[in-house]
Amino acid sequence: MNEHPTGGIAPIDSSVAHPARVYNAWLGGRDNYVADQEAAELAATANPQIVPAVRANRAFLGRAVRELTAKAGIRQFLDIGTGIPAADNTHEVAQRLDPGARVVYVDNDPVVLAHARALLIGTPEGATDYLQADVRDVDGILASAQETLDLSRPVGLMLVAILQYVPDADDPHALARRLLDALAPGSHLVLSHPAADIGAEAVAASMRVYNERAADHAGATPRTRAEVVRFFDGAQLLDPGVVELPDWRPGPEDTPAPGLPMWCGAGRKP
Ligand code: SAM
Numbered sequence: 411m412n413e414h415p416t417g418g419i420a421p422i423d424s425s426v427a428h429p430a431r432v433y434n435a436w437l438g439g440r441d442n443y444v445a446d447q448e449a450a451e452l453a454a455t456a457n458p459q460i461v462p463a464v465r466a467n468r469a470f471l472g473r474a475v476r477e478l479t480a481k482a483g484i485r486q487f488l489d490i491g492t493g494i495p496a497a498d499n500t501h502e503v504a505q506r507l508d509p510g511a512r513v514v515y516v517d518n519d520p521v522v523l524a525h526a527r528a529l530l531i532g533t534p535e536g537a538t539d540y541l542q543a544d545v546r547d548v549d550g551i552l553a554s555a556q557e558t559l560d561l562s563r564p565v566g567l568m569l570v571a572i573l574q575y576v577p578d579a580d581d582p583h584a585l586a587r588r589l590l591d592a593l594a595p596g597s598h599l600v601l602s603h604p605a606a607d608i609g610a611e612a613v614a615a616s617m618r619v620y621n622e623r624a625a626d627h628a629g630a631t632p633r634t635r636a637e638v639v640r641f642f643d644g645a646q647l648l649d650p651g652v653v654e655l656p657d658w659r660p661g662p663e664d665t666p667a668p669g670l671p672m673w674c675g676a677g678r679k680p
Pocket residue numbers: 429430433467468471490491492493494516517518519522543544545546569570571572575
């Protein structure tokens with residue numbers, strides 16, 4: 411376990427909403443406080459598509475890890491914005507297909523660190539590590555990740571439902587690009603992001619409610635499909651491109667659900 415705290419990491423504060431705990435509340439988990447529950451409920455009332463969207467987002471994460479492991483030969487993952495462990499975490503999906511898979515998780519919320527210690531335990535053949543770090547600390551993340559991952563070989567870079575917490579002023583596109591640039595050819599980027607152009611009014615209303623209650627710097631910014639496509643600059647988008655969550659390589663168990671306000675996709679670094 412590598413705790414690697416970097417600058418800007420706040421101590422646990424239960425009086426304001428935090429993204430990991432609000433997301434846990436939307437998923438029906440119990441690892442959240444009253445401030446998180448209030449923000450989760452008010453945002454979901456403003457936009458009833460939120461709860462189906464976060465469930466579809468978790469399902470997308472699982473499908474993408476499965477596809478990368480089974481079809482693209484990816485055996486190591488850098489999962490930034492891990493969230494409080496839920497069903498089918500990245501290492502569980504990957505290690506089911508290859509017990510030797512290696513995963514480094516990164517999150518800036520100390521609550522996630524506390525749960526990660528107990529829950530993110532992988533196979534003896536593989537490796538699972540955890541960094542407490544902010545996604546903006548690209549150099550620190552890469553320096554620590556290479557203690558567990560072989561960065562000369564392809565990595566699955568997971569930026570799933572995290573970059574909405576990085577405001578335009580901190581240039582989330584440049585962050586994604588710097589991370590991908592540091593990885594070997596054949597690496598893949600998997601990304602999802604709340605949409606600014608699907609059900610825009612409801613999304614704006616729910617973000618407003620959420621942002622009023624969020625911890626400092628934890629406010630969220632939805633982005634358009636074109637802005638999400640730009641995260642894949644420098645990568646070749648895999649089929650079917652940047653689409654709504656249920657449309658990304660659905661399995662037989664996935665039911666169509668048009669209009670969920672998130673975009674997602676995966677791309678390969680040539
Ligand atoms: N990736 C998981 C998924 O899609 O199921 C969890 C997504 S959850 C909505 C977003 C996670 O990103 C939270 O756990 C939150 O603590 C983390 N996060 C938010 N801002 C972050 C930042 N600046 N650096 C690192 N992690 C951050």
